Amino acid sequence: MPLSDSDLLAIWLSLRLAGTVTLVLLLVGTPIAWWLARTRGWWKGPIGAVVALPLVLPPSVLGFYLLVAMGPSGPIGRLTQSLGLGLLPFTFWGLVVASVIYSLPFMVQPLQTAFEAIGDRPLEVAATLRASPLDAFFTVAVPLALPGFLTASILTFTHTVGEFGVVLMIGGNLAGITRVASVLIYDHVEALEYTEAHRLAALMLIFSFLVLLAVYAWRPNPKKGS
Amino acid sequence: MMKSLFLVLCCLWLAESAAWAEKITVAAAADLKFAMDELVSVFKNANPGAQVDVVYGSSGNFYSQIKEGAPYDLFFSADITYPEQLVTGGLAASDVKPYAFGRIVLWSGSLDASRMTLESLADPKIARIAIANPQHAPYGKRAQEALQAAGLWDKIEPKLVYGENIAQTAQFVESGNAQVGIIALSLAVNPELASKGGYWLIPDKLHQPLKQAYVITKRAENNALARRFAEYMGSKPARTVMIKYGFGLPGEGSGNQGNQGSQTQ
Numbered sequence: 181m182p183l184s185d186s187d188l189l190a191i192w193l194s195l196r197l198a199g200t201v202t203l204v205l206l207l208v209g210t211p212i213a214w215w216l217a218r219t220r221g222w223w224k225g226p227i228g229a230v231v232a233l234p235l236v237l238p239p240s241v242l243g244f245y246l247l248v249a250m251g252p253s254g255p256i257g258r259l260t261q262s263l264g265l266g267l268l269p270f271t272f273w274g275l276v277v278a279s280v281i282y283s284l285p286f287m288v289q290p291l292q293t294a295f296e297a298i299g300d301r302p303l304e305v306a307a308t309l310r311a312s313p314l315d316a317f318f319t320v321a322v323p324l325a326l327p328g329f330l331t332a333s334i335l336t337f338t339h340t341v342g343e344f345g346v347v348l349m350i351g352g353n354l355a356g357i358t359r360v361a362s363v364l365i366y367d368h369v370e371a372l373e374y375t376e377a378h379r380l381a382a383l384m385l386i387f388s389f390l391v392l393l394a395v396y397a398w399r400p401n402p403k404k405g406s
Numbered sequence: 407m408m409k410s411l412f413l414v415l416c417c418l419w420l421a422e423s424a425a426w427a428e429k430i431t432v433a434a435a436a437d438l439k440f441a442m443d444e445l446v447s448v449f450k451n452a453n454p455g456a457q458v459d460v461v462y463g464s465s466g467n468f469y470s471q472i473k474e475g476a477p478y479d480l481f482f483s484a485d486i487t488y489p490e491q492l493v494t495g496g497l498a499a500s501d502v503k504p505y506a507f508g509r510i511v512l513w514s515g516s517l518d519a520s521r522m523t524l525e526s527l528a529d530p531k532i533a534r535i536a537i538a539n540p541q542h543a544p545y546g547k548r549a550q551e552a553l554q555a556a557g558l559w560d561k562i563e564p565k566l567v568y569g570e571n572i573a574q575t576a577q578f579v580e581s582g583n584a585q586v587g588i589i590a591l592s593l594a595v596n597p598e599l600a601s602k603g604g605y606w607l608i609p610d611k612l613h614q615p616l617k618q619a620y621v622i623t624k625r626a627e628n629n630a631l632a633r634r635f636a637e638y639m640g641s642k643p644a645r646t647v648m649i650k651y652g653f654g655l656p657g658e659g660s661g662n663q664g665n666q667g668s669q670t671q
């Protein structure tokens with residue numbers, strides 16, 4: 181079953197979006213996860229809850245607020261316009277911003293768990309060897325948390341590929357810009373093109389399964405130790 | 407604990423099935439959003455006790471759902487081809503009944519669209535124009551035809567964004583993210599939208615007619631309320647509501663009804 185050009189364009193867009201979001205979230209999510217793992221302040225609860233919100237919020241809530249906030253009279257829209265960036269809805273970067281929010285917990289939570297598992301001791305040892313906190317983070321914490329980084333990145337990537345509702349609400353269905361694979365499947369179904377829908381849908385199913393299989397199969401078994 | 411939960415579920419089930427006798431669920435194309443709300447409330451006044459639930463969405467989506475056994479008793483499509491296919495597929499309990507002709511308009515939330523024409527869309531100050539997705543939304547197809555007939559499609563296509571259905575298209579414009587949209591007249595005459603900016607009726611010479619029709623679905627074959635609602639659609643009160651929302655009615659021509667809507671009501 182050959183894929184059409186518009187299928188390929190949509191798949192490529194999905195991968196590009198997911199890749200961009202994963203990179204952005206590695207930069208944004210890592211400090212948040214680190215802070216959440218190390219802090220003992222009372223802010224930990226509220227911030228942790230905010231980070232987890234996209235797990236439970238319906239995509240329609242996010243999509244609605246983002247559409248309004250990014251619009252010409254919304255706070256984000258006014259900011260982007262004053263910076264000369266125009267408006268974010270119906271653009272690739274609009275989807276990136278939305279997906280970063282939407283996939284935030286998928287990056288932060290596995291990382292936080294990985295950082296917490298390191299414990300204080302390796303960092304204390306690093307400190308006695310006169311490593312600065314930043315140095316200790318990169319030379320001690322990051323290598324120890326590497327499996328966590330891998331899991332977090334894969335989950336973020338696949339979750340972004342699987343995003344649908346928010347994209348539908350702020351995307352405007354533009355080929356090569358906002359028409360990602362999940363939206364194109366929906367279009368095919370609506371246009372009663374079941375064969376085309378099935379082709380893409382089956383591909384998504386296999387892709388998602390293989391990725392999750394990789395995550396679960398390679399996850400080290402904590403009982404056996406390593 | 408389990409026992410009381412079971413009881414609650416039983417009560418819910420009983421309540422549900424008791425209501426079945428006088429209950430219908432209507433699947434209606436998104437362009438009917440405001441008109442159908444009013445149609446139903448008029449119907450309910452005349453039929454106390456009748457329960458009419460309406461679900462709004464895209465006609466193509468409803469068609470696929472009904473094919474897969476969705477629990478809709480009546481299907482009001484924005485495009486006559488979907489009900490026709492249901493009849494052909496043996497999934498309908500009535501003939502295809504045309505109920506209206508839709509019209510498309512230029513509408514803006516921020517500009518005075520009543521002074522615009524299709525040519526105005528080429529203005530570089532207008533960066534985003536919303537239409538419904540021509541791939542599967544009837545109003546989107548007609549919008550595309552009109553732009554093509556006006557010779558503007560190539561110029562305007564790069565500015566277009568596509569709504570999943572006509573209501574989402576209107577919402578793209580209402581939120582200000584698109585400056586102008588081509589939406590259904592029946593939505594533009596709604597006070598909430600009409601108060602914001604004007605609209606301009608797109609000449610229906612420029613596109614194929616938006617012939618809309620409904621059917622009673624197979625599952626409602628023996629549902630008396632569904633039949634009553636279908637009969638009501640042909641009645642004077644129902645036709646008055648439809649005309650108020652700018653629909654052309656079958657048997658009355660389709661060209662001029664919309665114009666009277668250009669004054670906000």
